[in-house]
Every structure is written in C-alpha cells, then in structure tokens.
Amino acid sequence: MTWWCSASTEPWSWGFRAYPGIWVLMTALIVGYVAIWRRHRPQTLTAADRRKPLWFGLGMAVLWGATDWPLGTLGAGYLASAHMVQYMLYTLVAGPLLLLGTPEWVARPVVTRLRLEGVLRIAAKPLVAGVVFNLILLGTHAPFTVDTFRASQFGSFTLDMLWIGSGLLLWLPLLGPLPEHVHPSPAVRCIYLFLASGALPMVPGGIITFSSFPLYATYELAPRVHDISATTDQQAAGILMKIGNIPIVWGYIFVTFVRWATTDRQASATTARQQRSTPEPLARH
Amino acid sequence: MATTLDPTPGAPPSPAPPSGPPRWIYAVFALGGVAFVTLAVAVLLLGDRTGGSSAARWHGTLLEPAAPRPSFVLTDTDGRPFDFAAETSGELTLLFYGYTNCPDICPIHMATIAQALDRINVDARVVFVTTDPARDTPERIRAWLDTFDPSFIGLTGSPEEVAAAQQAIGMTVAVTEPADAEGDYTVGHGSGVWVITPDDRVHLIYGFGTRQDDWVADLPAIAREPDWQARVP
Numbered sequence: 410m411t412w413w414c415s416a417s418t419e420p421w422s423w424g425f426r427a428y429p430g431i432w433v434l435m436t437a438l439i440v441g442y443v444a445i446w447r448r449h450r451p452q453t454l455t456a457a458d459r460r461k462p463l464w465f466g467l468g469m470a471v472l473w474g475a476t477d478w479p480l481g482t483l484g485a486g487y488l489a490s491a492h493m494v495q496y497m498l499y500t501l502v503a504g505p506l507l508l509l510g511t512p513e514w515v516a517r518p519v520v521t522r523l524r525l526e527g528v529l530r531i532a533a534k535p536l537v538a539g540v541v542f543n544l545i546l547l548g549t550h551a552p553f554t555v556d557t558f559r560a561s562q563f564g565s566f567t568l569d570m571l572w573i574g575s576g577l578l579l580w581l582p583l584l585g586p587l588p589e590h591v592h593p594s595p596a597v598r599c600i601y602l603f604l605a606s607g608a609l610p611m612v613p614g615g616i617i618t619f620s621s622f623p624l625y626a627t628y629e630l631a632p633r634v635h636d637i638s639a640t641t642d643q644q645a646a647g648i649l650m651k652i653g654n655i656p657i658v659w660g661y662i663f664v665t666f667v668r669w670a671t672t673d674r675q676a677s678a679t680t681a682r683q684q685r686s687t688p689e690p691l692a693r694h
Numbered sequence: 695m696a697t698t699l700d701p702t703p704g705a706p707p708s709p710a711p712p713s714g715p716p717r718w719i720y721a722v723f724a725l726g727g728v729a730f731v732t733l734a735v736a737v738l739l740l741g742d743r744t745g746g747s748s749a750a751r752w753h754g755t756l757l758e759p760a761a762p763r764p765s766f767v768l769t770d771t772d773g774r775p776f777d778f779a780a781e782t783s784g785e786l787t788l789l790f791y792g793y794t795n796c797p798d799i800c801p802i803h804m805a806t807i808a809q810a811l812d813r814i815n816v817d818a819r820v821v822f823v824t825t826d827p828a829r830d831t832p833e834r835i836r837a838w839l840d841t842f843d844p845s846f847i848g849l850t851g852s853p854e855e856v857a858a859a860q861q862a863i864g865m866t867v868a869v870t871e872p873a874d875a876e877g878d879y880t881v882g883h884g885s886g887v888w889v890i891t892p893d894d895r896v897h898l899i900y901g902f903g904t905r906q907d908d909w910v911a912d913l914p915a916i917a918r919e920p921d922w923q924a925r926v927p
Binding site for chain 1: 797798801802805806809813841902903905906907
C-alpha cells in the first residue's frame, strides 16, 4: 500500500488502489473546517454564511476526486492529460470553491494564528498573485520537475500541494474570504483573471500541444492506458491547458460584469429617485 | 501688464499637478514583462530536448566487440519462412524480442520506435520476434504490429526455433511465468532493442527507457556512419 499517488511501472488497470495519506489529509481539512466553524460561529448566520458549507463541501469533493484514485493515479504516472485535468481541477475548480466556502470569521482566526496577514496582503495583489501562479505553473510543468517529482510519493505530494496552493492564490484577489484581499475594481479582477489564468497559460499549453516529441518521460514510458499513444495524450494535455480554462474564466468574467452592470443600474436608479424626490429650490423674485 | 501665476494670497494651495507618465503605463509594462518572462521560461523549460544530443555519444550501449548479424529462420506474419540474416543483410535493422500480451515494455518500445521513425528519413527495418509463440500467432502479431507501423516485420516459430533465435544474438531465453487463475501469464524477456548496422554487426543495444527523441537523435547518425568499425573507440 502506498500513501500518495506516484509514477508506477505497474500496468494500468481499473482495480482500486488505496492511498491512506490522501484520506488522512482530506479528513484533516474537513475536521479542521468543522472545528473552526463551531468555535467561531456567530450567533446568527446570514444566508450567505449558510451556503458556505455547501461550497466548501463541493470544493473538498473536487479536491479529493482530483487527488485520489483513479484520477490521481492516472495523473501521477500514466497520462499527461490526466495530470492536466488534475491541475485544472485544483486551480480552477477546487481553489475558488474552497475560498467561496470559507467565511471571514473562519479565515480570520486562522490567518491571525498563523501570522499570515503580511504575506497574504502582498500575495493578494493581482500582479503578485498572477506572476507567482504562472511561475508555479511553468515550474511544475517543466519536464525535469514532472519526471523528478512524480517518481516518488513525497515529490508527487509536493507537486499536488503546490498546485492546490497556487489555485488558492490565483483566486485570492477575486474570492478571498477576507474583504481586504479582494480587489475592489471588477474590471481589474476580470483583466487579472483573463491574463493570469486565460492568456499566459496559452504559451506553455501551445508548446506542450505542438511539441514534436513527448516532453515527459514519466508519461512516454508509462504502461499505456487503452492504447492512447504518448503523443496523443500529450496533445490532449496541451489543449486542455490552452483552452480548458475558458468556461471558468469567461464564466467568472460574465458573472462579474452582469453584477457590476446590475449594481451600476441600481445605483443610477437610486440617484435618479433621490433627485426626483428632492424639492426644487424656490425661485427668488 | 504682467500676469502672475501665483495663487491668490490667502487661498488654499491647489494640489500639485501629476508629474510623469500615468500609472496605467506601468501596469502595461509590468504585464508585458510578465508575458515576456513567461514565454522565455516556457521555451526554456518545455522546449525540445533534441538540440543537445551528440552524434558521437549514443543513448544506447556500445557493444564491444560487435557480434555478427545473428542468423535464424522463423516464420513471418504471412506464414512464409524468413531468413533473418539473408533478408536484412546490409540494412540498418532494429531487432526486438517480446510478446504481444506484454503490458508495458514491448508496446512502449514499438510505439516509441514507430513514432521516431515517422519523424526522420532513415531506412531502418524493424523486426519483432515473439517470445510467446504459444499465443502469438502470425495473425495476432500482424494485427498488433499494425497498430504501431504496418512496415514492421513480425516473426514467430516453434518454441525451439524462437529459443534458438534468442540464443543467436546472445540473449538469455525468455521465461514463461506461471499462469494466473484466468490463464493469463507474463513472459520474462530481455528488454533491449538490438541495433544491427549495415556492416552486419550488432553494435548497439537500447534498453527500456529509450525515448523518441533519443532514437531521433541516434538513428540518423547511425545510418550515416559509413565505417562503423572506425567509430569503435
């Protein structure tokens, strides 16, 4: 029994493989969330607060699904495309869901206890978050990194943690639980997400897609899964990196613009009402 | 009359006019810089690895002394006798011993070689000799090889003939492992691809782990070399 998914020379089969390390980590995250929730829960919960556990639960489900068998196993040692699906789930689905699912009164005690205020204040700046996110993307998709880290359980665990961390970082200026981390301008938020997660990853995505050779020895020399060739697998991975983010990125941009426009319209209507209700000054004769 | 730009005495000082370029210029430059660095790092980290390959240094193991091209006669996938030494004489030949039910090494070697040969203009014959003649019929071998490259030659024979073909190149004869409850079994066999050059000598062997770009780097150099003996240090 191994505790974390890593590269394997064992032929692929759909037989279940157990990774207790993943179960321990996921259980610890859920237990920690529940404990902090109970301890710091305010007297009355808002409707938004009551929805938070649902978002968190969905985030944990995605996180667990991306890490554990079968996707985690496939991504760690068999298919570059599965590796990319894992990455996209961590950074584009689990990351925002976990942030959405964390109320301010859960996040603030943790941030204070771990003395993360200073680090997070800098990390939440869109330029910093975007640069660090893309550096992690590039660093963790370099052939040397993948082949080295995926070969061992500890390396594979490190890679997964880096991805989860970069997913949280990416969304911190957009959906962070602490309001001071969320950038106030909807336009900046949209441009940031488009550049950091939509435009820049197209560069490595294109290189992976159009590379003449399989870049990763881990996947090139892995036992084949359903006769998918190493080249086809890598092309699928590259395409995923290039365009797999579109639904999430553009979905966020769409929702943000609709909310922005709605707020703007309501503000205009309120102003107009106020102007109509204000009596005109009397003319002096 | 002279005009003055001095503020009216007693009035509050007006804010200083902004100096220098507007702030968005910095943001544009910063984003441009990030994009440039991303591109540069991506090319550096993800670029093809073939540039560093040296024709003087093989990815396989040089065999010294180079043995002569092995001689054996087996049956090809059309059911005809195939005299290996005679049929491939004077040609660059990649010879591999394996079996079609192999879960890892054999299909990976075949796929890697096929995809590498697709990318280079090298006349090389690829010959696959089964180590599992009980299951690998000519039809099965043909169907399996066609998934990689229809030009690959597949050979089989009686267990004795197949064993002799392995001994002909100096390999340990493959071992059939005990079957499981469903009757499936694996075959322990050598994992190397033997490279026989046009001088009819076995000069190199490429073990499992040889990648497409290794073949692409080596095969043209192997094929171009007119006098293989001169290359042997």
